[in-house]
Amino acid sequence: MYKDKVVLVTGSSRGVGLEIANHFLKHQATVIGISKGNSKIENPNYHHFSLDIGDPAAIASCFSTQIAKKFKRLDIVINNAAVLTSQFSMIMPIKNAVDMVNVNLLGVFFVSREAAKLMRNKEPGRIINIGSMAVSLEPVGDSIYAATKAGINTLANIMAKEFASYNVTCNTLSISAIETDMLQQHSEVAQVKIKEIIKNLPIPRQAVIDDVLNVVDFFASDRSSYITAQTIYLGGIN
Amino acid sequence: MTKQEITAIVINQVEQLNDTFPDAQKITVNENTVLFGNGSSIDSLSLVSIIVDLEMLFSTEHGHDISLTDDRAMAREKSPFTNITTLVDYIFELINEK
Numbered sequence: 001m002y003k004d005k006v007v008l009v010t011g012s013s014r015g016v017g018l019e020i021a022n023h024f025l026k027h028q029a030t031v032i033g034i035s036k037g038n039s040k041i042e043n044p045n046y047h048h049f050s051l052d053i054g055d056p057a058a059i060a061s062c063f064s065t066q067i068a069k070k071f072k073r074l075d076i077v078i079n080n081a082a083v084l085t086s087q088f089s090m091i092m093p094i095k096n097a098v099d100m101v102n103v104n105l106l107g108v109f110f111v112s113r114e115a116a117k118l119m120r121n122k123e124p125g126r127i128i129n130i131g132s133m134a135v136s137l138e139p140v141g142d143s144i145y146a147a148t149k150a151g152i153n154t155l156a157n158i159m160a161k162e163f164a165s166y167n168v169t170c171n172t173l174s175i176s177a178i179e180t181d182m183l184q185q186h187s188e189v190a191q192v193k194i195k196e197i198i199k200n201l202p203i204p205r206q207a208v209i210d211d212v213l214n215v216v217d218f219f220a221s222d223r224s225s226y227i228t229a230q231t232i233y234l235g236g237i238n
Numbered sequence: 239m240t241k242q243e244i245t246a247i248v249i250n251q252v253e254q255l256n257d258t259f260p261d262a263q264k265i266t267v268n269e270n271t272v273l274f275g276n277g278s279s280i281d282s283l284s285l286v287s288i289i290v291d292l293e294m295l296f297s298t299e300h301g302h303d304i305s306l307t308d309d310r311a312m313a314r315e316k317s318p319f320t321n322i323t324t325l326v327d328y329i330f331e332l333i334n335e336k
């Protein structure tokens with residue numbers, strides 16, 4: 001399905017990013033993974049770069065000295081890397097708040113703009129942001145996290161306009177709770193609240209990875225050239 | 239690199255962009271071609287394309303990693319993007335300070 005496509009996945013070393021990277025590899029894509037740590041993926045079509053998505057200079061350097069020279073193109077970008085600290089605003093550690101803005105929001109901005117430079121050709125380009133139900137549900141403790149995720153919805157919508165003439169679409173998939181390391185970071189109290197939220201969704205269950213991959217495939221498809229500046233929520237959230 | 243070499247690269251890049259324009263919108267490309275501000279012959283998106291293409295070209299083909307749109311460029315009283323000559327001067331300056 002993705003033969004000859006070059007796909008970049010951020011946050012590819014674990015969780016949803018790892019699953020997405022493996023999905024594209026399974027369908028014959030060349031996958032570039034970026035994460036702060038190392039990757040366990042062993043596949044000749046997988047190329048890993050360890051860097052901090054919150055560091056704009058590192059991103060620019062990776063694109064100009066590695067990705068542009070080695071691959072010379074990019075077809076699909078999945079902006080998945082994110083960090084989460086769930087805490088009441090008044091006692092949120094400053095560093096954690098700043099990290100969320102740098103990784104979740106500015107990281108998406110810098111990766112998307114460098115990617116778009118490589119996508120400016122006649123081939124379709126696809127930028128897909130992984131958002132969150134937190135934008136719609138606005139849970140207590142997730143003020144900065146939800147704000148950064150709301151920010152990437154807006155980034156996608158505006159970049160969709162800026163990149164449209166280059167045949168590049170920008171969309172956001174806002175996922176509901178899915179069993180990952182990040183979800184486990186919530187306190188027990190918060191996890192009880194998440195279960196309560198899920199219970200009240202139109203489809204009252206956690207997301208499974210195929211729910212995510214289904215929409216990623218839809219946004220990534222060559223047939224989706226008329227789908228841009230859209231946010232899709234899983235599980236009936238709106 | 240000499241200014242003449244940089245000028246040739248910049249003009250070639252603008253000419254490549256010009257080739258994509260419909261006949262009615264084609265521009266005259268020379269050292270005085272206005273790129274930005276009053277009298278500009280191209281739209282802002284085209285200027286962005288030229289800047290990005292030049293940054294990538296100088297990096298990949300000539301080994302010069304330059305950023306044409308950093309704070310310094312934006313703060314100048316006369317924009318480096320005013321015309322091809324000012325752009326060439328700015329690129330020459332960036333390359334030679336490294």
